Amino acid sequence: MSPRIAVRFANVAKSYRLPGGAPGALLHALGGVSFDIHEGEFFGLLGPNGAGKTTLISVLAGLTRASSGRVTVHGHDVVADYAAARKALGIVPQELVFDPFFTVREALRIQSGYFGVRGNDAWIDELLAALDLTDKADANMRQLSGGMKRRVLVAQALVHRPPVIVLDEPTAGVDVELRQTLWQFIAQLNRQGHTVLLTTHYLEEAEALCQRIAILKLGTLVALDRTSALLAGTAGTVLTFKTDDALPAALHLQARVTGRIVQLRVADAAGVEQMLRTLREANVRVEDLEIGRADLEDVFLRIMGQAGEPAR
Numbered sequence: 020m021s022p023r024i025a026v027r028f029a030n031v032a033k034s035y036r037l038p039g040g041a042p043g044a045l046l047h048a049l050g051g052v053s054f055d056i057h058e059g060e061f062f063g064l065l066g067p068n069g070a071g072k073t074t075l076i077s078v079l080a081g082l083t084r085a086s087s088g089r090v091t092v093h094g095h096d097v098v099a100d101y102a103a104a105r106k107a108l109g110i111v112p113q114e115l116v117f118d119p120f121f122t123v124r125e126a127l128r129i130q131s132g133y134f135g136v137r138g139n140d141a142w143i144d145e146l147l148a149a150l151d152l153t154d155k156a157d158a159n160m161r162q163l164s165g166g167m168k169r170r171v172l173v174a175q176a177l178v179h180r181p182p183v184i185v186l187d188e189p190t191a192g193v194d195v196e197l198r199q200t201l202w203q204f205i206a207q208l209n210r211q212g213h214t215v216l217l218t219t220h221y222l223e224e225a226e227a228l229c230q231r232i233a234i235l236k237l238g239t240l241v242a243l244d245r246t247s248a249l250l251a252g253t254a255g256t257v258l259t260f261k262t263d264d265a266l267p268a269a270l271h272l273q274a275r276v277t278g279r280i281v282q283l284r285v286a287d288a289a290g291v292e293q294m295l296r297t298l299r300e301a302n303v304r305v306e307d308l309e310i311g312r313a314d315l316e317d318v319f320l321r322i323m324g325q326a327g328e329p330a331r
Contacts, residue, residue, distance in 0.1 A: 031089070123163075166193050166197050173189065264301075
């Protein structure tokens with residue numbers, strides 16, 4: 020039996036007129052994006068800044084209208100049947116948006132009311148406990164730290180029990196404790212049947228959580244596959260080490276450098292020997308050497324390098 024479709028993007032395009040530009044000049048944010056997200060799936064949407072991720076989510080949420088194409092949530096068109104489509108969605112935005120005049124509990128009750136949900140206090144209490152907000156329930160929103168506000172945004176997105184949860188950079192700038200708490204709770208909801216769409220720049224999160232991944236570049240879909248298949252397509256071994264020395268020029272293009280940490284991809288064991296010999300000959304002192312497999316960041320960089328400029 021084919022999996023049921025939770026969210027469908029069908030040839031979605033979005034163009035904006037450029038202020039002050041030449042007549043007819045357009046910025047093409049999305050260039051005909053099509054893919055499905057299955058019910059109960061944990062799905063990742065990745066891409067660099069400016070790839071079109073936020074625009075696509077804005078179309079899904081009804082905040083932006085597509086120039087062409089169609090988006091449905093559980094079969095409900097986000098334009099023609101917007102009320103049903105929005106009720107099926109719970110969206111955690113990237114920005115911290117809150118009403119400073121209400122307590123946490125009041126904010127959640129009001130959010131319930133937006134969707135016509137009455138007598139929701141038991142579920143609100145469960146959300147507060149799951150997100151470690153119980154002792155903040157009667158605190159005013161403006162008194163909360165940034166991390167606590169982020170937890171409330173997650174609770175607001177879930178308060179009407181939507182079957183589809185959209186997380187737009189939910190852990191950006193938050194502490195490790197919140198990250199762990201959030202993922203444990205979201206993973207539990209996913210196991211219970213909720214569909215999850217995640218956008219994140221933390222690729223290790225996407226690799227650990229997402230069953231399938233779509234990658235956008237400049238408004239075009241450049242990859243769509245199971246996470247395991249994407250990883251399998253980037254074969255090779257990765258050398259990871261620390262150094263204070265400059266790498267030889269021949270290695271600059273293939274190295275991934277983060278501070279003192281260097282990662283180099285090689286094809287096989289012979290490549291490991293050759294790479295270590297090259298480093299020794301260049302007098303590069305290596306510390307904390309590790310040998311591992313390629314990860315999702317390697318996949319992402321490879322795909323970004325292969326994907327050319329899309330047709331406009």
